[in-house]
Structures are given as C-alpha cells and as structure tokens.
Amino acid sequence: MQAGQVRRHGLTADESRQLCRQVLGYATADHTRVNIESGLSGFTRVAINRITTAGETTDVTVQVTSVFGKRVASVETNRLDDDSLRRAVRDAEALARLAPENPEYLPELGEQNYLDVGGYYASTGDLATESRAMAASLGIGAADRAGAIAAGFIDMRAGSSAVATSNGLFAYRAGTDVASTLTIRTRDGQSSGWAGDEGADWSTIESARIAEDALRKCNDWRGKTALEPGKYDVVLEPTAVGMLLSRLPSVFDARQADEGRSYFAKRGGGNRLGEKLFDSRVTIASNPAEKNAETDPFSNSGQPVAPEVWVENGVLKTLSYSRFWAMKQGVPPRAAPSNVIVSGGDATLEDMIGSIKRGVLITRFWYIRPLNPRTVAFTGLTRDGTFLIENGRISRPVTNFRFNQSLMDLLANVDMVGRATRVAAGESGSAGIPVVTPALKVRDFTLSSVSDAI
Numbered sequence: 001m002q003a004g005q006v007r008r009h010g011l012t013a014d015e016s017r018q019l020c021r022q023v024l025g026y027a028t029a030d031h032t033r034v035n036i037e038s039g040l041s042g043f044t045r046v047a048i049n050r051i052t053t054a055g056e057t058t059d060v061t062v063q064v065t066s067v068f069g070k071r072v073a074s075v076e077t078n079r080l081d082d083d084s085l086r087r088a089v090r091d092a093e094a095l096a097r098l099a100p101e102n103p104e105y106l107p108e109l110g111e112q113n114y115l116d117v118g119g120y121y122a123s124t125g126d127l128a129t130e131s132r133a134m135a136a137s138l139g140i141g142a143a144d145r146a147g148a149i150a151a152g153f154i155d156m157r158a159g160s161s162a163v164a165t166s167n168g169l170f171a172y173r174a175g176t177d178v179a180s181t182l183t184i185r186t187r188d189g190q191s192s193g194w195a196g197d198e199g200a201d202w203s204t205i206e207s208a209r210i211a212e213d214a215l216r217k218c219n220d221w222r223g224k225t226a227l228e229p230g231k232y233d234v235v236l237e238p239t240a241v242g243m244l245l246s247r248l249p250s251v252f253d254a255r256q257a258d259e260g261r262s263y264f265a266k267r268g269g270g271n272r273l274g275e276k277l278f279d280s281r282v283t284i285a286s287n288p289a290e291k292n293a294e295t296d297p298f299s300n301s302g303q304p305v306a307p308e309v310w311v312e313n314g315v316l317k318t319l320s321y322s323r324f325w326a327m328k329q330g331v332p333p334r335a336a337p338s339n340v341i342v343s344g345g346d347a348t349l350e351d352m353i354g355s356i357k358r359g360v361l362i363t364r365f366w367y368i369r370p371l372n373p374r375t376v377a378f379t380g381l382t383r384d385g386t387f388l389i390e391n392g393r394i395s396r397p398v399t400n401f402r403f404n405q406s407l408m409d410l411l412a413n414v415d416m417v418g419r420a421t422r423v424a425a426g427e428s429g430s431a432g433i434p435v436v437t438p439a440l441k442v443r444d445f446t447l448s449s450v451s452d453a454i
Helices: 014-023 082-098 129-146 207-220 240-243 253-257 324-327 349-354 407-412
Strands: 031-047 050-068 072-077 150-165 170-184 192-199 229-235 282-286 308-312 340-342 358-372 376-390 393-397 401-406 414-417 422-425 434-438 441-452
Touching: 014 031, 014 050, 014 082, 014 150, 014 170, 031 129, 050 082, 050 129, 072 082, 072 340, 129 170, 129 207, 170 207, 192 207, 192 358, 192 422, 207 376, 229 240, 229 349, 240 340, 240 358, 240 407, 240 422, 240 434, 253 324, 308 422, 349 393, 358 401, 401 407, 407 414, 407 441
Parallel strands: 229 358, 340 434
Antiparallel strands: 031 050, 031 150, 050 072, 150 170, 170 192, 229 441, 282 308, 282 340, 358 376, 376 393, 376 401, 401 441, 414 441, 422 434
C-alpha cells in the first residue's frame, strides 16, 4: 500500500487473486471454483429508546466447489492457514465424489469480460461505531421528546467479493452497503410510524429525516378506525413499491416462462417477449453500475452481469437465461437482475393523493409471502401508517389490511408515477438487493381483509 493511501476493508484484488491461486493449487478435481467474501460488517441496534447492542466483525470466507464429471459439492471455511485450506479442498472433493450427478452442470467458466463497477464509498467504509450511535440518537431523541418508544437498526458492510476457476477465470469487486431503519410507537402500542433509507453511500442516509418521518407517521396514525376491505385506488409510497418489486428478479427467468410456469408463459408454448403487458409508464431495468445501488458485475459462478432493460414502456423486452437453459434454447446466457431500477416520473405524493376521490395511502408492507407464481401474486400486511383518502385529501387513519395482489396486475394498473429513489425494501432492516423505485398511484389494489395488527 502506497504512503497516504487509505486501506479499504476486505482483501484487495491482488490478495484475493493470490488466495484463489493457493486454493486452486491444492485441487485435483476435474473442475474447481473458489468464491471469496471478505470485509467488515457493523451494526447498531436501538430498543426502548436506548442503544442496546453495537458491534463489528471482520471475516474472510472461502468457498471451494469441486467437480468430478457432473458430481458437484462445496465446502466453506474462514480458516486461512495452509492446512485448513487444504482440508477444505480435500473435503469438497470427497463430498463431490459421493454426490449424485447434476445433469444440468456445465463446466466452469474461463476468462470473461466484466463491466467496470465501483461502489466502494469511504463514507460507509469509514463509518465508525460512534457515528452510527450519533445517527441513532436522532431517533431516540425524537421519541423521548414525544413520550414515545423508538426501535431501530443500522447495518453496514464494506468489503470485497472474488471468484476464480480452474479454467482461468478471475473476477473481483470491492463495495459497500448500508441501511438505517427506525420505528417509533406510542407507549400504549396502538400507533406506529416507520422510516428508513438504504444505499451504498452513507452520506445519502438522511438520519434527521428518518427520525422526523417515523415520528410524524406515528402521530398521524393515532385514533385509527376500521375501513371495509375491497379493491381501492391506492397511493404506494416508494418503500411500499420497493418491498413488492424486490420480488421481480426471479420472475424474469426464461425457463419458467418457456416451461409454462410463469406469467410470461405464452398459451400453447413459448414466452411473451415483445408483448405489451403493463402500463406504458412502466420501465424496469437493472444495472450493476447504478449510482448508489452498485452490485457485483458477476454472479457466484462468474457469469457476467450486464445492464439490461427488462420492461420498456410496458413491453416485455428481455428474460434471463441460465447457461444451461441458454444452451438448450440456442441463445446467449443472460444473468438475472442483480438490482431493480424502476423509471420515475414527475408526480408528487400530493399530486397522487389529490387525484383520488376515495382510496388508501400505504406506507409499507410486512410479512410478504408468495401465493401464485403464474400470476405473481403475493399476500402480506400493511404496516406503520395506512390512511383513507377522500376527495383528494387524507381524511383519517385506518386499521391495517391483509392484501392479496398480483404484481403483474399492479404494473398494468399504474395511473401516476413519482420520482425514483433507492429504498429500504427488505423486512429485516439489513441492506439487501438494491431497489430504486418511485411512488405509484395504482387502480384496483386488493385489500382483502382487515387486520388489527399494529
């Protein structure tokens, strides 16, 4: 490392390459792949208006995948001494000899070309425990002043990923991720508000706004009353949209469509590429180099991940093809989306609310679970702020609902689109697949039953 150069967390490219070479040097299998994850993970947890736990861990994990013919097995270790690495290779090879054949296995990849992707932000990599505590204290202070109760989680990661094969492939990227989420509840437990941010760059996390929004929604949701279930025009805040559309990457799988197992399957065989299936305002893309939503430009097997447009102006443009299915169909392989980027518009939340005669504003969802892969239908609960809209204004807070909704119908029924932003789309509070999405106004969203859950 040169004088004055800041050391990043995780192994460097040279260190990763050398470790991969060392492991591959112990291998005797027909094919071997090495995957390395390294770096720092840190967290700060808030409960009952105090920081309850905080910590950091650094680790390097090496996964060895060994192949004999079509028999495949993997072993993982975080012990990097020579004997432990040899043992990991030996164990992986012993298991591979015992494994049943995988008829769809294809030989490991050789050298590939990858998109040049950054995504390591010093603001996140240098985020100290004290800085996380200062950010968490904003939510605690807001709750204390209001006589309410705060719970929150800040999760950060900084490190690198690498993959190498016995056929000469090597890929590497260093990156960061961070998420900050906060829930504020009244002391009687009857009202709750949530806010959060997620990104690769800590400087984009608005801790003061998170505290303000969570408290405001908690206060606004006081005194909620039940609303009859049914189909409603809804305004989905960006987080609510992101929590649903984060389920899309697997939906674009060509094999599921070609075999008649997905919404994109064509009656009588084949898929629906080129068909207009959604509202014209809907464009969905993925891009490993998307600013503040960067991902590795390679899959776990080393397959390149390139920018793609999956839906353009409502038309299904692209599907993903595994190497095996691409070979069967005689087309180039195409990796699944590594992030989800939904194009935005210029409508504000106020515009959307103002356009509705009678509908519902939804902040976010919870406990989302799949129902039907053919219709891409999901169920779950609204949470932390659900409101009735009447004559273009929010008229009262309402009790939560269970919803049953096809995401494909949702995308077909879009009426208005807001500005796209990266959202905290996971349920765990940890940084997950990057999702960049706008708020949406949608027709005929199915709120199937009332839930008394907070």
